[in-house]
Amino acid sequence: MKADSRALLGFLAGAAVGALAGILFAPDSGTETRKKISKKTGEVGDQLKQKFNEFVDGVKEKYAGVKDQAEDVAEKGISKFNSLKNETRNTLPS
Incomplete structure (x- = not known):
């Protein structure tokens, strides 16, 4: 991102x-x-605004993608944890 903005x-x-x-x-x-x-x-200002908005939109899209991936990983981790917890309960004597 830094190189793109430069x-x-x-x-x-x-x-x-x-x-x-x-x-x-x-x-x-x-x-x-x-x-x-x-x-x-005025023209350069308009171009700058347009490019800045495109840059911000790109950052938002990447953030949303990373956020979705993080949520998926967290859900899988919680599911795996709960599964292991239940397996451990079932193998321990009461």
């Missing part, structure tokens, strides 16, 4: 820097440049 952050940072550099070096007036920067900032 790669995502690096990609988004690179995209933002590239877009900003392209806008700043374009031959437009100051007003047009500011409008473009504002627009690109």
Whole structure:
């Protein structure tokens, strides 16, 4: 997960820097440049929100899977314990 989040952050940072550099070096007036920067900032923000939400959804899915597996293991352990307990009771003299 850590590598995925670093790669995502690096990609988004690179995209933002590239877009900003392209806008700043374009031959437009100051007003047009500011409008473009504002627009690109909003777009990058939206992309960042979307990627973050996808990341959170992925974490939730993995957590749910691990939780289900842990519950299954716990249930099997309890069942095995109860089975052994009953076997022990049946083999011990009263």
